[in-house]
Amino acid sequence: MHFCHAGRREGSIMTKQSFILKGNICYSKSKEEFAVTEQGYLVCIDGISQGVYERLPEQYAGLPVTDYGDALILPGMTDLHIHAPQYTFRGLGMDLELLEWLETHTFPEESRYQEMEYAKKAYGIFTEDLKNSATTRAVIFATIHRPATKLLMDQLEATGLKTYVGKVNMDRNCADYLREAGAGASLEETKKWLEETMGRYQNTKPILTPRFVPTCSDELMEGLGQLQKQYQLPAQSHLSENLSEIDWVKELCPWSTCYGDAYDHFGLFGKNGNTIMAHCVYSSEEEISLIERNGVYIAHCPQSNTNLSSGIAPVRKYLDRGLKVGLGTDIAGGANLSMFRCIADAIAVSKLRWRLADQSWKPLTAEEGFYLATVGGGSFFGKVGSFEKGYELDALIVEDGHERCARPLTVKERVERYLYLAGEQGRLTGKYVAGQKLF
Numbered sequence: 001m002h003f004c005h006a007g008r009r010e011g012s013i014m015t016k017q018s019f020i021l022k023g024n025i026c027y028s029k030s031k032e033e034f035a036v037t038e039q040g041y042l043v044c045i046d047g048i049s050q051g052v053y054e055r056l057p058e059q060y061a062g063l064p065v066t067d068y069g070d071a072l073i074l075p076g077m078t079d080l081h082i083h084a085p086q087y088t089f090r091g092l093g094m095d096l097e098l099l100e101w102l103e104t105h106t107f108p109e110e111s112r113y114q115e116m117e118y119a120k121k122a123y124g125i126f127t128e129d130l131k132n133s134a135t136t137r138a139v140i141f142a143t144i145h146r147p148a149t150k151l152l153m154d155q156l157e158a159t160g161l162k163t164y165v166g167k168v169n170m171d172r173n174c175a176d177y178l179r180e181a182g183a184g185a186s187l188e189e190t191k192k193w194l195e196e197t198m199g200r201y202q203n204t205k206p207i208l209t210p211r212f213v214p215t216c217s218d219e220l221m222e223g224l225g226q227l228q229k230q231y232q233l234p235a236q237s238h239l240s241e242n243l244s245e246i247d248w249v250k251e252l253c254p255w256s257t258c259y260g261d262a263y264d265h266f267g268l269f270g271k272n273g274n275t276i277m278a279h280c281v282y283s284s285e286e287e288i289s290l291i292e293r294n295g296v297y298i299a300h301c302p303q304s305n306t307n308l309s310s311g312i313a314p315v316r317k318y319l320d321r322g323l324k325v326g327l328g329t330d331i332a333g334g335a336n337l338s339m340f341r342c343i344a345d346a347i348a349v350s351k352l353r354w355r356l357a358d359q360s361w362k363p364l365t366a367e368e369g370f371y372l373a374t375v376g377g378g379s380f381f382g383k384v385g386s387f388e389k390g391y392e393l394d395a396l397i398v399e400d401g402h403e404r405c406a407r408p409l410t411v412k413e414r415v416e417r418y419l420y421l422a423g424e425q426g427r428l429t430g431k432y433v434a435g436q437k438l439f
């Protein structure tokens with residue numbers, strides 16, 4: 001093998017890169033094991049990791065090396081649940097519970113995205129900040145508005161981040177200004193949007209997004225279930241986040257055996273495509289079994305669950321049971337875009353849950369938190385979130401040298417501390433997504 005044309009493929013312009021990154025390379029080998037290679041080599045060929053080495057194997061000697069010195073090289077992070085239009089009011093109005101918060105702050109803000117001028121400005125800020133954050137992959141809610149959702153997808157595509165984006169469906173139980181005209185109208189718009197976006201981007205894909213059971217009629221759910229089968233689409237929604245919400249779903253769907261069943265009934269609970277359910281704070285044993293059987297992803301959103309006084313999801317239980325779990329910021333339920341902060345929050349709330357509610361499930365460790373944000377959520381995108389051979393190469397370059405400390409720290413200690421002390425953007429100095437350097 002030789003690499004004179006590293007990064008180039010016969011007959012195509014350069015898309016995927018081949019190179020080597022040198023530095024202190026860290027990633028999760030498993031939930032429990034955090035691998036550290038000091039001054040190691042991370043080899044990338046055509047956007048795919050070939051593994052991490054202490055000494056560079058001969059066969060890779062011709063590849064260009066970027067030496068990041070004493071910096072940390074970490075896998076990119078996946079935000080499994082985030083609302084792009086809510087970025088404008090993050091950190092505001094955090095004194096209400098879910099249903100009132102939606103009515104008071106969320107729905108009025110989301111209605112602004114019928115104006116393309118506003119959408120362009122607001123989504124421009126969101127996409128730029130997301131690009132500069134620790135997030136390399138994200139699964140995103142937009143609003144009900146087709147043109148603004150398409151605009152968001154155009155803007156995200158240009159960042160190089162890999163994302164799924166959903167045009168939201170809602171046809172009941174919300175103010176006129178944000179309610180689609182009926183199930184038929186909502187489905188028509190969704191079909192148009194799919195035709196405009198499916199297979200049209202390199203980095204950006206559509207995902208079906210019924211907001212949650214209270215705002216989606218049976219007829220709409222039925223139609224979305226059909227669309228999912230027809231187009232082979234993934235789906236995302238909210239599940240068992242708040243006690244009043246759960247009671248409401250019981251009233252709206254008296255036939256359902258649990259909240260999850262109200263999605264499953266329409267085929268929208270993982271049977272017909274990869275599905276993410278955000279929160280799962282109060283999932284019953286029956287609901288957990290359904291999640292397990294159907295392979296549904298749980299997006300654990302610790303800061304949102306705190307800000308909206310929702311509760312604390314038993315994430316350790318989900319992890320130990322082998323369910324698919326990742327982390328979400330749930331902007332603007334959560335105020336912070338940083339996935340490092342999200343990890344620290346997940347660990348913190350797991351300790352409160354253990355102390356105050358249920359000592360049968362131990363708190364999360366730093367290793368487990370890191371795993372959730374990288375491999376856990378990343379797996380929704382395929383082989384993502386690790387530097388093991390065969391994974392798509394998403395990497396962060398972290399310069400933590402500004403943190404003053406009177407004694408030297410090990411590389412592992414530096415990563416652990418960074419989870420807690422990371423600013424949102426400050427010391428992230430480089431980012432690669434699927435082998436493409438974003439900065």
Ligand code: GUN
Binds near residue numbers: 083
């Ligand atoms: N449930 C339905 N919509 C929303 C939302 O926008 N945020 C959160 N956290 N929960 C929801």
Ligand code: FE
Binds near residue numbers: 081330333
């Ligand atoms: Fe949400």
